[in-house]
Amino acid sequence: MAKKFLYLNRKAPYGSVYALESLEVVLIAAAFEQEVSLAFLDDGVYQIAKGQNPKAIGMKNFSPTYNALGDYGITKMYVERESLAERGLTEDDLMPIVYEDEDDDYAEKPSVQVVSRMEMAQIMAEQDVTFSF
Amino acid sequence: MALDIGGKTIATDEEGYLENLNDWTPEVATAMALAEETPVALNDEHWEIINFLREYYEEYQIAPAVRVLTKAVGKRLGADKGNSKYLYSLFPYGPGKQACKYAGLPKPTGCV
Amino acid sequence: MAMLHIVNKSPFERNALKSCLGHTSAGDSILLIEDAVVGALTGTVMAPELQVAMQDQAVAVYALGPDLAARGLSAERVLPGLQVVDYAGFVDLTVANEKTQSWL
Numbered sequence: 001m002a003k004k005f006l007y008l009n010r011k012a013p014y015g016s017v018y019a020l021e022s023l024e025v026v027l028i029a030a031a032f033e034q035e036v037s038l039a040f041l042d043d044g045v046y047q048i049a050k051g052q053n054p055k056a057i058g059m060k061n062f063s064p065t066y067n068a069l070g071d072y073g074i075t076k077m078y079v080e081r082e083s084l085a086e087r088g089l090t091e092d093d094l095m096p097i098v099y100e101d102e103d104d105d106y107a108e109k110p111s112v113q114v115v116s117r118m119e120m121a122q123i124m125a126e127q128d129v130t131f132s133f
Numbered sequence: 134m135a136l137d138i139g140g141k142t143i144a145t146d147e148e149g150y151l152e153n154l155n156d157w158t159p160e161v162a163t164a165m166a167l168a169e170e171t172p173v174a175l176n177d178e179h180w181e182i183i184n185f186l187r188e189y190y191e192e193y194q195i196a197p198a199v200r201v202l203t204k205a206v207g208k209r210l211g212a213d214k215g216n217s218k219y220l221y222s223l224f225p226y227g228p229g230k231q232a233c234k235y236a237g238l239p240k241p242t243g244c245v
Numbered sequence: 246m247a248m249l250h251i252v253n254k255s256p257f258e259r260n261a262l263k264s265c266l267g268h269t270s271a272g273d274s275i276l277l278i279e280d281a282v283v284g285a286l287t288g289t290v291m292a293p294e295l296q297v298a299m300q301d302q303a304v305a306v307y308a309l310g311p312d313l314a315a316r317g318l319s320a321e322r323v324l325p326g327l328q329v330v331d332y333a334g335f336v337d338l339t340v341a342n343e344k345t346q347s348w349l
Binding site: 024027028030031060061062064065067068071072 | 193195200204
């Protein structure tokens, strides 16, 4: 039976290797056909911010890869509303990540769901396994 | 390891993938294919997949897993090409590994 | 469905403990280890929030004794109601809770 896996992201990209490591683990784990979802809270919300360009700091921009996650069967990316608000951000500051719903004639649907802190706590409680980054 | 392309030395890792992705040219792909134990002369069908992979990488910054590649090829080029039988007939060492190598991409994440 | 939350960073340097406290459910436990044990003491800015969690939200809070001792923090200085555990107690907590979640 498929288990529910949550990848919990709480750090901004580029300043440390956590964000990229998390993404790589997610891509590998996606091959095992479990129910994978991603959560972004605290500084983790910066990982899926629009307009990233780390060229001048000599790092690879891996933010486009989040757009490929739908092809890997990952269609749930939860973002905490309070974390956005604390940082002066709104959903409009995030990349419009979508997936194609195979069960609905490949209609494009948003992967990003903004949830409240309480809903996030509930999402965490529902998981079988949580990986923190 | 290294490839010699018209007098220019291009660095590759121990499995033959490019050390520096910016070194890629079509000549690099041709040379890599010819350097196989059983040399491969790249035809239009090979190039169609190689170019597809380069576009995929340009857009998503990853080399897709073979399952994802198969699905994406099917969507773009049709179901007669989006299946492992067709892709393995072109790239018998594995479409993920072999085609990504010729396309100058890193080895697909999760590929061992 | 009780969860053990493990925090290992000082709450005076990182927001891991604060964020953790915002995501616990009744019946959950929080274990402070490594640098996080500095947050277990009385009189800190974290104390009121931890007390609310323990008293009003049915969240149990623990600190790892060896990490307190290593930092010269005696068990008498920890918040009332906060329990100090040894390594065996750490293991017991992971067994008693169905799931574990780390806050890095």
